[in-house]
Amino acid sequence: MSARINELFIYNSLSGQKEKFEPIHPNRVGMYVCGPTLYSEPHMGNMRTFINFDLIYRFLLKLGFQVKYVRNITDAGHITNSAGDDVDSIGKAARLEQVQSLEIVYKYNVKFQELQRIYNMLPPNIEPTATGHIQEQIEIIEQIIENGYAYVVNGSVYFDVKAYSSKFEYGILSGRKVDELAEETRTLNAQDEKRFFADFALWKKSNPEDMQIWRSPWGDGNPGWHIECTAMSTKYLGSHFDIHGGGLDLKFPHHEDEIAQNCGSLGCNPAKYWMHANMLNVNGQKMSKSLGNYFLPKEIVEGTTDVFEKSYTPNVLRFSMMQAHYRSTLDFTADSLNAAEKGFTRLTEAIEKMETLKTSETSSVNVNEIIESFYKAMNDDFNAPILLSKIFDAVKYINNINDGNATISKEDLEVLIFEINSFVGDVLGLKLEKTNSDSKLAPVMDLVLDIRKSARENKDWTTSDKIRDGLAAAGIVVKDGKEGSTWN
């Protein structure tokens, strides 16, 4: 298994190519992912990004890497000034709800933690908060000033993109050229404090209505949007670590500015591999409240959103996400989710069946090859859709064995059970819910089905159908199989 650790390829946004993954320290991986800003409850699109990085984390663990996974919590409002408006999203929410900023942050953090549980995400090793690292942020800003890449104006500090560009390349990640940016943004005014339009705030002087204010060498104020990630990634992973991830929409300006801050303070790009997860669409369009396709991760599970007629389990939603590659957009529609629901059921039923399979002397299929294909798929830039297609090949094989049309040896079956459970459960993060687990109902159902069985044996179809229809009305579906009837 350790040989497979050397076969991983990752698409690096920095180069625009798949690159062989070579960790900075052998067998160890440092990974930083931009977490949620807690001014509202994370929506389904946010969840896709976190779930995709959860998948990446899980596969790195599966390969045997020792992973340090850091995902921040933004609990200080993003303060920017690039368009002339100061925006403190958390403060805004706090004023709206007439509570303090901390209450907003606490409230939504509790919800976010709950969602992590519901969607079966592994907790990162550290979830540092921006407000807990103000001192570190100030220190980095001081370092940038000292290096000559930032300047102080009227209690605020701005990153000096022009000075920076003399030594480093601004736009290395997003492919944006400073000159091009100039053309586009020239019309924007209200840049009175900034020397250059592309300069961005590292520290903003406080406004009278600010709820959160911190002291700094430049006076009372708030940290800029991008500096928190630089501070926390550096503190917990060092100045240069392996993977930095986030949603595609963070590529510019957030990640671009992070690189600038890191280079400007410590002289190097923080991450060797930059990874970006693509967006989730709903009914063909980006989620938006005005389009009426906006819903929360909990609403779809509880069936309380108007966007979809029925509810879907977190497993089905996660399965649906795993059927698309993390770098592709994914469209949630009623059809696609219903398809995922059925597919996931077929998968779980095969996995349950797998435990009771009869073994033979030999296997009619090369099980080793199947297992290899699992690794191969994921080693190719975490291609979960291919992994699932290979797992479904195995599902077909399992069903064929079950029907007596294929064979498997005892040793092969053991390996297959182990790896399928591992890839489905540990890597894809899908929970294998046992059916018929409702403890109080189970004995009752046994009794009812036993009565129905007698009726059927006596060809008393009136009674047997009455029971079946009655149960159906109660939402219980009876299935008559070869070896008796089952329900759920």
Add this chain to the structure above:
RNA sequence: GGUCUCAUGGCCGAGCGGCUAGGCACCGGUCUGCAAAACCGUCUACAUCAGUUCGAAUCUGAUUGAGACCUCCA
């Protein structure tokens, strides 16, 4: 307006020079008192027009269409 992606069968989605994933639906079959379920099988698509090549969904150019970013964004 600028930068950049993407257009795959009824739907969702992989693939990214030859071997033409997978899920769901459809259709056919097995099973079955009937039904449902389950299982098996079938189903050859790559926006358009040119070009490169022995060979293109995959490369190049043009056209059309969709989306993202440039402002907060996962």
